[in-house]
Amino acid sequence: MESGAEVDIWNYVFGYTKMAVVKCAIELGVADVIENHGSPMTLSDLAAVLRCEPSRLHRIMRFLVHYQVFKQEPTGQHSMGFSLTPLSRLLMKHGENTMAPFILLESSPIILGPWHSLRARVLESGNISPFEAANGMDLYSYTEANPCHSKLFNDAMACAARVAIPALIKGCPEVFDGVESLVDVGGGNGTALSLIVKQFPRIRGINFDLPQVVAAMKNALGS
Ligand SMILES: C[S@@+](CC[C@H](N)C(=O)[O-])C[C@H]1O[C@@H](n2cnc3c(N)ncnc32)[C@H](O)[C@@H]1O
Incomplete structure (x- = not known):
């Protein structure tokens, strides 16, 4: 075995941990709390606000600092604090360009479930999608029956649109020349x-979409 392979294999053994730890950080609201604090936060301050067990939070933060999701900076002569990086700004629950909803969608058990039976899908022929095989119905029937998952899905799509559409408008404004109506x-x-x-x-x-998506949109707009 080449030495590179011996290192690479551990990415396959523990590859899921990145998604799991980032999901944990989003759910705890780590980036939001540090942003609200306005300056680097010590572990004990962060743990106090998040009501976490400090040594466990420390392990999460060490992992995230290693992957440059957060960074460490001095907060005094003898203390260090955690601060944001461009990556952690994308994990803020309500940040302008947040991608947190997409991570929460893709790391949800409903979306991860189909990946666990990928072998069966590759072996069989037929038209059933991996999602349907795992969850008993197709994606949009599932979102219709499960409003919470529908919101997770729609929020994820929306956060990607908030990144992609301004880039499209900035990079290719001419595609909208002469357009009077757009469906x-x-x-x-x-x-x-x-x-x-x-x-x-x-x-x-x-905007044209399924009735439950339009209804949820109207509720959110209060109309
Ligand atoms: C992958 S999402 C894309 C959402 C959005 N265009 C975006 O890029 O952020 C696909 C969308 O198609 C909608 N959809 C699926 N089947 C549909 C149908 N039969 N009629 C109208 N909309 C449908 C879903 O509800 C979902 O909002």
């Missing part, structure tokens, strides 16, 4: 379309 088919909660219409107010936007 976003499968437009989710309308995030992509609303960003486009905000930038080009002359465009009449129509």
